[in-house]
Amino acid sequence: MASLTAGNRRPVRLADIAKAAGVSHGTASNVFSRPEIVREEVRERVKAAAEAMGYGGPDPKGRLLRAGKVNAIGVATAEPLSYFFDDPFARVMMAGISQACDATGAGISLVSAGNNEQLAWNIQSALVDGFIVFCIEGGSRLVQLARERKLPFVALDLASEDGSVATIGIDNVAGAAMAARHLTDLGHRRFAVLALQFVDGRTGPVSPEQVQTAVYAGTRDRLTGYFQELSRVGVDTSKVPVYETANDVASTIAALEAIFGVAEPPTAILAMSDRMALVALEWLSARKLNVPNDVSVVGFDGVPESAVSEPPLTTVAQPIAEIGRLAVKAILENDGTTNRRQLPVELIVRASSAPPRG
Amino acid sequence: MASLTAGNRRPVRLADIAKAAGVSHGTASNVFSRPEIVREEVRERVKAAAEAMGYGGPDPKGRLLRAGKVNAIGVATAEPLSYFFDDPFARVMMAGISQACDATGAGISLVSAGNNEQLAWNIQSALVDGFIVFCIEGGSRLVQLARERKLPFVALDLASEDGSVATIGIDNVAGAAMAARHLTDLGHRRFAVLALQFVDGRTGPVSPEQVQTAVYAGTRDRLTGYFQELSRVGVDTSKVPVYETANDVASTIAALEAIFGVAEPPTAILAMSDRMALVALEWLSARKLNVPNDVSVVGFDGVPESAVSEPPLTTVAQPIAEIGRLAVKAILENDGTTNRRQLPVELIVRASSAPPRG
DNA sequence: CACTTTCGTTGGATCGATTCAAATTTTGCT
DNA sequence: AGCAAAATTTGAATCGATCCAACGAAAGTG
Numbered sequence: 001m002a003s004l005t006a007g008n009r010r011p012v013r014l015a016d017i018a019k020a021a022g023v024s025h026g027t028a029s030n031v032f033s034r035p036e037i038v039r040e041e042v043r044e045r046v047k048a049a050a051e052a053m054g055y056g057g058p059d060p061k062g063r064l065l066r067a068g069k070v071n072a073i074g075v076a077t078a079e080p081l082s083y084f085f086d087d088p089f090a091r092v093m094m095a096g097i098s099q100a101c102d103a104t105g106a107g108i109s110l111v112s113a114g115n116n117e118q119l120a121w122n123i124q125s126a127l128v129d130g131f132i133v134f135c136i137e138g139g140s141r142l143v144q145l146a147r148e149r150k151l152p153f154v155a156l157d158l159a160s161e162d163g164s165v166a167t168i169g170i171d172n173v174a175g176a177a178m179a180a181r182h183l184t185d186l187g188h189r190r191f192a193v194l195a196l197q198f199v200d201g202r203t204g205p206v207s208p209e210q211v212q213t214a215v216y217a218g219t220r221d222r223l224t225g226y227f228q229e230l231s232r233v234g235v236d237t238s239k240v241p242v243y244e245t246a247n248d249v250a251s252t253i254a255a256l257e258a259i260f261g262v263a264e265p266p267t268a269i270l271a272m273s274d275r276m277a278l279v280a281l282e283w284l285s286a287r288k289l290n291v292p293n294d295v296s297v298v299g300f301d302g303v304p305e306s307a308v309s310e311p312p313l314t315t316v317a318q319p320i321a322e323i324g325r326l327a328v329k330a331i332l333e334n335d336g337t338t339n340r341r342q343l344p345v346e347l348i349v350r351a352s353s354a355p356p357r358g
Numbered sequence: 359m360a361s362l363t364a365g366n367r368r369p370v371r372l373a374d375i376a377k378a379a380g381v382s383h384g385t386a387s388n389v390f391s392r393p394e395i396v397r398e399e400v401r402e403r404v405k406a407a408a409e410a411m412g413y414g415g416p417d418p419k420g421r422l423l424r425a426g427k428v429n430a431i432g433v434a435t436a437e438p439l440s441y442f443f444d445d446p447f448a449r450v451m452m453a454g455i456s457q458a459c460d461a462t463g464a465g466i467s468l469v470s471a472g473n474n475e476q477l478a479w480n481i482q483s484a485l486v487d488g489f490i491v492f493c494i495e496g497g498s499r500l501v502q503l504a505r506e507r508k509l510p511f512v513a514l515d516l517a518s519e520d521g522s523v524a525t526i527g528i529d530n531v532a533g534a535a536m537a538a539r540h541l542t543d544l545g546h547r548r549f550a551v552l553a554l555q556f557v558d559g560r561t562g563p564v565s566p567e568q569v570q571t572a573v574y575a576g577t578r579d580r581l582t583g584y585f586q587e588l589s590r591v592g593v594d595t596s597k598v599p600v601y602e603t604a605n606d607v608a609s610t611i612a613a614l615e616a617i618f619g620v621a622e623p624p625t626a627i628l629a630m631s632d633r634m635a636l637v638a639l640e641w642l643s644a645r646k647l648n649v650p651n652d653v654s655v656v657g658f659d660g661v662p663e664s665a666v667s668e669p670p671l672t673t674v675a676q677p678i679a680e681i682g683r684l685a686v687k688a689i690l691e692n693d694g695t696t697n698r699r700q701l702p703v704e705l706i707v708r709a710s711s712a713p714p715r716g
Numbered sequence: 717c718a719c720t721t722t723c724g725t726t727g728g729a730t731c732g733a734t735t736c737a738a739a740t741t742t743t744g745c746t
Numbered sequence: 747a748g749c750a751a752a753a754t755t756t757g758a759a760t761c762g763a764t765c766c767a768a769c770g771a772a773a774g775t776g
Contacts, residue, residue: 024756025732029733033733056506057506058733061732062731062761065422065733066762069762085452108439113463114461239733372762385726417763418762419763420763425731
């Protein structure tokens with residue numbers, strides 16, 4: 001086989017075709033980046049040379065270095081990459097991010113990794129102009145890594161104490177209080193809470209002391225909101241069972257079994273995510289417990305699935321896509337001001353909540 | 359405000375900290391890329407300088423140029439970016455791609471664009487080692503652009519005539535024939551076909567001549583498979599209504615209205631995608647037509663949603679995630695051989711198909 | 717003590733483009 | 747033709763790193 005099509009070709013550079021066409025590399029560059037300023041005859045000659053030599057256009061790797069801007073934003077998470085396509089919350093968020101990126105012509109780079117070292121490396125070597133950090137499990141580490149990169153970044157969902165990190169989120173306390181208020185208004189007085197992570201890698205019942213040491217302020221704030229309202233109507237919050245889950249099916253079911261394995265089970269479940277709430281719906285239905293008549297369930301997030309569950313879920317809806325859009329905007333227009341935005345939430349009452357029996 | 363934290367800092371370069379630490383840039387580079395070969399005392403000094411000057415580690419932009427490899431693959435489509443997160447087929451595919459990328463430590467860049475020029479630019483300037491091209495609408499243009507980039511790429515779903523483009527796909531003829539065979543075995547003889555695009559940007563009824571001029575070989579092959587089987591049992595395929603849709607709700611409903619707006623409507627629908635089949639299920643149910651008793655519906659793809667529809671959908675399942683994994687592998691191990699793989703499909707019989715009435 | 721290894725460090729070359737001031741060619745006008 | 751203005755083209759500098767041959771110093775050997 002000669003060197004006709006494939007073979008041991010080292011890539012063709014702009015300089016090569018410049019030489020072939022008998023022009024300077026400056027001119028050759030112009031042919032591709034500002035064709036209008038080069039004389040037609042020359043332009044055609046260079047293009048012909050490029051074609052003949054199999055030149056695929058200016059290599060972005062080279063341009064990049066000069067230009068400085070990558071024109072892409074990185075979306076990072078400590079979850080496996082498939083999280084972006086599986087999790088309903090993430091999907092809606094990504095839709096918002098996508099929309100903003102489409103509008104501005106920016107690309108999206110998904111950053112994640114199997115193990116921890118690779119995560120670090122991937123963040124360190126990501127070709128992006130900034131990061132949107134999905135703070136689920138392992139959020140604090142992610143924020144740390146992103147910060148080290150000295151690029152603009154915004155953290156989602158982790159209302160970190162550290163005021164220096166830009167975040168876009170919601171008023172978790174108020175949102176949670178709305179959910180609880182809805183249930184107390186209906187007359188409920190016996191509650192259980194399905195909580196998101198307070199700290200990484202733990203599931204199970206949560207004591208009040210453990211709440212104090214929460215890494216995830218979002219989780220803590222939602223609990224605060226719930227308890228604020230419950231206290232208001234005289235519920236002893238120290239007796240309200242709070243179960244921490246990994247926001248997956250297994251640990252949520254474990255929590256449910258513990259919650260309903262007692263003599264006087266709750267009449268209402270406050271779930272910190274729709275995902276957990278939806279699992280609860282299924283589990284209760286399998287147990288022949290009627291929602292909302294035996295048990296009311298209120299979720300959090302407002303993912304699309306919550307509207308089509310059986311029964312449709314009462315939930316506190318976040319403007320998820322809007323958060324995504326704003327995050328992109330914050331990074332692209334990064335004006336140096338580290339800002340923290342809070343968007344409004346909305347209680348959506350559907351069929352999963354009703355007054356308690358009797 | 360002085361230049362304390364923010365300000366008009368131009369970014370710190372490796373050379374800057376080398377000078378500050380009193381070492382050559384070569385040594386400074388080694389501190390980050392091969393720390394073990396530099397004497398501890400020097401290493402600490404350089405690291406301290408980096409810390410002090412707010413250096414965020416070697417800029418990947420610089421490294422990239424030298425290294426040549428980006429370690430990321432681009433996934434391109436002509437649809438808006440959100441397609442990746444909305445469409446069930448795309449999501450399963452992306453899950454497979456993600457998995458393979460996670461395993462090898464490669465990143466994923468989503469490439470798309472609002473308009474056509476931007477698409478070209480985005481493909482030309484994507485920082486990737488290769489492309490996976492989602493050939494839905496506008497597939498041929500995408501393939502063309504990807505090819506011009508002279509990077510390895512594989513096309514999904516578009517079984518292009520052009521043998522020079524690598525593809526990973528399925529045997530569409532055989533898969534479609536299986537679907538049709540299932541229905542003919544049940545006794546059906548009156549059919550209608552919900553077809554994917556034969557050419558870009560057209561929807562509505564399709565004439566046999568139009569089928570010949572199909573740009574999308576996948577669509578054509580599925581129809582061929584359907585008709586092969588229908589002919590075998592004596593159905594006059596020239597009388598079988600074939601409606602081209604954009605694989606969205608609106609055009610599918612329009613097709614359904616045309617299909618059922620006749621005196622003797624079909625007893626079975628052959629849908630070239632689960633998406634259309636699921637729309638058909640809803641539409642039929644709203645029309646008080648019972649599936650499968652009044653009408654049988656068979657989909658194509660085997661997306662997760664098909665298992666939980668009402669009723670669950672009989673469909674031809676592609677190994678979607680596996681296709682994604684293989685595509686990544688093909689690009690990463692790009693050995694220069696343009697190969698075309700065909701993976702097996704499987705008929706999954708669920709509750710949306712039954713013998714026709716009477 | 718002279719001589720070979722080993723270890724660390726240096727600085728120039730390179731990756732592939734873009735940019736821009738200066739040089740050169742064309743064009744326009746009288 | 748003569749000259750200024752406009753249009754093109756040139757080539758050096760730059761972007762931010764990595765690589766590597768060569769070199770100096772310290773350690774080991776006979």
